[in-house]
Amino acid sequence: MAxxxxxxxxxxxxxKSSGLFVRNATGLVRGVPAKSSIIINFIPGHPTQTLAAVxxxxxxxxxxxxxxxxxxxxxxMVLAFSYAFGxxxxxxxxxxxxxxxxxxxxxxxxxxxxxxxxxxxxxxxxAFFGLAFVTVGLGPGLTGIGLIGHNHTLVKWGTxxxxxxxxxxxxxxxxxxxxxLIMTGGWRRVLRIQNTLFWxxxxxxxxxxxxxxxxxxxxxxxxxxxxxxxxxHSSDTYGSVIAxxxxxxxxxxxxxxxxxxxxxxxxxATTAIFSYWTTFVGGELRQGSSRKTAxxxxxxxxxxxxxxxxxxxxxxxxxxHSFEIAANSGNMPAAISIANTPFFxxxxxxxxxxxxAIIVFVCYIVFWPLIMYISxxxxxxxxxxxxxxxxLPKRVTTVSKAGSPYIAVLIAVIGSLIVLYWGIHxxxxxxxxxxATLIQLVGMMIVGLTAAVxxxxxxxxxxxxxxxxxxxxxPAVVVAGVAAVISGLIIWIVYLHYSALGISxxxxxxxxxxxxxxxxxxxxxAAKLIRRSQGVDIDLAYAEVPPE
Amino acid sequence: MxxxxxxxxxxxxxxxxxLYYASDVHGSDQCWRKFLGAGRFYGVDALVMGGDLTGKxxxxxxxxxxxxxxxTFLGEVRRxxxxxxxxxxxxxxRYNGMYPWISTADEIAAHSADLDAQSELFDSVIVEELRRWxxxxxxxxxxxxxxxYVMPGNDDxxxxxxxxxxxxxxxxxxxxxVRVGEHEMISCAYANPTPWDSPRExxxxxxxxxxxxxxxxxxxxxxxxxNLHVPPYDSGLDTAREINKNLEIVFKSGAPHEIPVGSTxxxxxxxxxxxxxxxxxxxxxxRGDAQIGRTLAINxxxxxxxxxxxxxxVAMASDRVLSHQFVIG
Numbered sequence: 004m005a006x007x008x009x010x011x012x013x014x015x016x017x018x019k020s021s022g023l024f025v026r027n028a029t030g031l032v033r034g035v036p037a038k039s040s041i042i043i044n045f046i047p048g049h050p051t052q053t054l055a056a057v058x059x060x061x062x063x064x065x066x067x068x069x070x071x072x073x074x075x076x077x078x079x080m081v082l083a084f085s086y087a088f089g090x091x092x093x094x095x096x097x098x099x100x101x102x103x104x105x106x107x108x109x110x111x112x113x114x115x116x117x118x119x120x121x122x123x124x125x126x127x128x129x130a131f132f133g134l135a136f137v138t139v140g141l142g143p144g145l146t147g148i149g150l151i152g153h154n155h156t157l158v159k160w161g162t163x164x165x166x167x168x169x170x171x172x173x174x175x176x177x178x179x180x181x182x183x184l185i186m187t188g189g190w191r192r193v194l195r196i197q198n199t200l201f202w203x204x205x206x207x208x209x210x211x212x213x214x215x216x217x218x219x220x221x222x223x224x225x226x227x228x229x230x231x232x233x234x235x236h237s238s239d240t241y242g243s244v245i246a247x248x249x250x251x252x253x254x255x256x257x258x259x260x261x262x263x264x265x266x267x268x269x270x271x272a273t274t275a276i277f278s279y280w281t282t283f284v285g286g287e288l289r290q291g292s293s294r295k296t297a298x299x300x301x302x303x304x305x306x307x308x309x310x311x312x313x314x315x316x317x318x319x320x321x322x323x324h325s326f327e328i329a330a331n332s333g334n335m336p337a338a339i340s341i342a343n344t345p346f347f348x349x350x351x352x353x354x355x356x357x358x359x360a361i362i363v364f365v366c367y368i369v370f371w372p373l374i375m376y377i378s379x380x381x382x383x384x385x386x387x388x389x390x391x392x393x394x395l396p397k398r399v400t401t402v403s404k405a406g407s408p409y410i411a412v413l414i415a416v417i418g419s420l421i422v423l424y425w426g427i428h429x430x431x432x433x434x435x436x437x438x439a440t441l442i443q444l445v446g447m448m449i450v451g452l453t454a455a456v457x458x459x460x461x462x463x464x465x466x467x468x469x470x471x472x473x474x475x476x477x478p479a480v481v482v483a484g485v486a487a488v489i490s491g492l493i494i495w496i497v498y499l500h501y502s503a504l505g506i507s508x509x510x511x512x513x514x515x516x517x518x519x520x521x522x523x524x525x526x527x528x529a530a531k532l533i534r535r536s537q538g539v540d541i542d543l544a545y546a547e548v549p550p551e
Numbered sequence: 552m553x554x555x556x557x558x559x560x561x562x563x564x565x566x567x568x569x570l571y572y573a574s575d576v577h578g579s580d581q582c583w584r585k586f587l588g589a590g591r592f593y594g595v596d597a598l599v600m601g602g603d604l605t606g607k608x609x610x611x612x613x614x615x616x617x618x619x620x621x622x623t624f625l626g627e628v629r630r631x632x633x634x635x636x637x638x639x640x641x642x643x644x645r646y647n648g649m650y651p652w653i654s655t656a657d658e659i660a661a662h663s664a665d666l667d668a669q670s671e672l673f674d675s676v677i678v679e680e681l682r683r684w685x686x687x688x689x690x691x692x693x694x695x696x697x698x699x700y701v702m703p704g705n706d707d708x709x710x711x712x713x714x715x716x717x718x719x720x721x722x723x724x725x726x727x728x729v730r731v732g733e734h735e736m737i738s739c740a741y742a743n744p745t746p747w748d749s750p751r752e753x754x755x756x757x758x759x760x761x762x763x764x765x766x767x768x769x770x771x772x773x774x775x776x777x778n779l780h781v782p783p784y785d786s787g788l789d790t791a792r793e794i795n796k797n798l799e800i801v802f803k804s805g806a807p808h809e810i811p812v813g814s815t816x817x818x819x820x821x822x823x824x825x826x827x828x829x830x831x832x833x834x835x836x837x838r839g840d841a842q843i844g845r846t847l848a849i850n851x852x853x854x855x856x857x858x859x860x861x862x863x864x865v866a867m868a869s870d871r872v873l874s875h876q877f878v879i880g
Contacts, residue, residue: 023649286854
């Protein structure tokens with residue numbers, strides 16, 4: 004009946020446009036419209052998060068770096084990863100993502116290596132999201148609303164949340180549980196919540212962008228000074244923020260530097276290069292075996308970067324580049340200092356409306372459970388793929404009546420809570436992000452390698468797929484795969500070169516990578532031995548049957 | 552219960568039968584040949600094909616006098632002018648479970664406008680392809696001594712039946728009781744009604760009566776295999792997106808609406824007769840297993856156009872399933 008893979012043959016009514024003759028048979032349905040797929044691929048690089056990374060990290064860590072040039076340089080990487088993952092997914096349209104793609108093309112051990120890296124990155128990212136939810140979301144949000152509404156209690160709460168490890172873990176953990184709950188209701192409810200949250204976040208960004216667009220730079224300065232006056236007792240707080248930065252040796256108007264633009268690539272890579280997320284649920288969303296799978300990944304990634312450019316330009320123009328650098332370098336007066344100086348706070352402060360601040364804050368804050376849920380799609384689908392291959396207990400795949408993989412969700416939430424605890428107590432914000440990005444890139448490079456060899460390793464599959472097209476005489480999937488590996492290496496080099504991006508102890512980091520890869524090998528051996536003792540050969544789950 | 556869900560270790564002495572089950576290959580030449588190859592590869596006693604053998608689409612390939620050709624395939628226009636390129640396209644079409652049809656622009660245009668002509672064309676290409684498949688199975692499986700049981704599914708046109716019935720080694724198992732090793736097996740190709748009005752559909756009452764008539768002939772239901780194309784209703788093996796009368800996915804609140812679409816008749820039969828094993832296909836995305844009383848019900852799933860055949864190997868003792876493993880070959 005209905006296909007897991009997208010229906011390549013359309014209903015009879017579409018015969019003329021498709022060029023096919025079709026007969027009355029089950030399963031001939033149109034796939035899910037591209038919207039859900041593009042949204043899923045858009046979310047990891049959502050401008051709300053990328054702008055926060057740009058404002059918070061890029062301006063302070065890479066003064067003189069040009070964000071727009073950085074985005075321009077990252078776009079080929081986005082396309083490389085999108086098409087490497089996308090074309091492979093169109094050839095093997097199954098849920099499970101990199102694990103399925105790599106294990107079926109190269110070897111199950113390579114699949115597990117990739118999967119362990121991406122899962123480890125997922126858990127680290129979840130810890131980051133949990134931490135960021137409190138330290139750049141909830142805390143600054145409450146402080147901002149309190150400041151705008153002159154509510155000292157809210158300001159105090161916000162400050163406490165931002166600085167207390169205990170509250171970071173409690174609220175970060177609660178957010179994780181909330182994200183897990185999103186997934187416990189089956190696809191129908193999940194997608195409804197996903198789209199609602201997505202439009203809340205995006206809507207708040209658009210509203211803030213529109214307000215900023217129609218607020219001149221001088222009006223913003225005037226309004227900001229009015230907002231700050233009761234706290235700073237200064238008529239030119241805006242100017243004093245920049246002056247304080249100068250006094251502290253911060254160059255708020257640095258000359259363009261290409262060498263400073265390079266770390267911007269690394270910073271953008273923390274959010275912008277993961278637009279291949281539908282690979283993990285491809286079999287469920289029926290994006291299937293056409294090139295649209297890859298195109299939707301590329302579209303999700305480039306649209307999010309385009310939005311970063313547009314909104315970044317608007318916010319920089321309204322707030323002022325020098326002010327953003329000064330504010331994010333710790334030069335805001337203590338009385339109105341807010342981590343990350345989020346755009347929604349500045350816009351709300353400019354408008355002087357508490358109600359507006361509350362609305363945009365609430366719409367902004369839901370980004371974190373949204374991105375957390377997106378991240379957990381990888382972990383839950385990976386667990387399913389493991390289980391189907393017989394390397395995890397079958398009970399992991401238990402689903403509720405509504406179709407929710409609640410045991411897999413529970414495992415993902417518990418794993419994330421453990422890493423969150425570690426992240427809060429044993430590491431730094433930068434380090435979590437750097438480790439997550441780089442370990443994920445190992446998996447992504449393995450997928451790139453898989454794409455580069457698939458025309459030879461799975462020649463028949465490649466020839467029969469929509470991925471079979473060439474660029475300058477070279478298979479496009481090979482071009483994408485090689486470009487993905489090169490992109491991964493470039494980002495690795497950037498991170499290893501610029502220790503300020505979070506890799507200060509290289510030995511510790513390489514040990515972390517080696518242990519992750521080693522665990523994958525050990526896991527495979529252990530699973531194989533256990534299953535063999537039960538009379539089951541797990542190699543059969545992967546092995547391709549020779550056709551008669 | 553052990554770590555991987557095994558209740559107790561079984562010795563080889565318990566095993567009475569090993570089989571490989573797959574379904575819904577939908578015209579994929581690659582999957583059919585892998586189905587046959589699975590016998591030796593997995594070292595099983597028997598192969599069971601659960602229906603829906605035939606493809607759903609024909610890809611017309613426009614061939615011109617100068618040898619050049621053009622076809623629309625997987626959403627892309629493919630052109631070429633050499634025999635090698637044409638062969639590659641033919642392989643790709645068959646690999647994806649479709650039937651290539653080489654003809655002139657005029658013939659293609661004529662068929663495009665004539666649904667009766669398309670129907671005749673389908674019958675012709677389906678029978679020709681299936682005959683080739685069955686001949687291959689007869690020759691190879693007899694040589695290897697592996698039993699092969701094949702039935703059509705709800706999507707398969709009636710012209711398929713004669714081709715399967717005339718096989719020499721392949722056992723046509725639909726609508727009868729056959730022996731698979733020491734186990735009795737009943738098979739039913741019919742499905743409950745679908746939005747597509749496929750060739751073999753019955754309402755639930757008629758479907759129940761049809762299967763019950765077969766089940767009543769089984770001497771030992773507790774050791775039997777029920778090979779029923781459609782899965783039991785609301786078993787987790789039958790969840791699919793709801794389709795409206797225009798064959799479009801029903802969306803509710805912006806998301807596809809998923810519903811159980813299996814058969815209540817099949818569920819009732821399984822609950823009443825409690826066979827050791829129930830094998831199903833039909834809902835491609837619902838690969839998995841479910842326990843219904845003492846019956847292990849399995850849907851092998853399908854991704855026929857990926858060139859990998861989804862199947863399951865099952866080891867059986869006289870009155871129960873010892874172990875099973877989902878495989879993608």
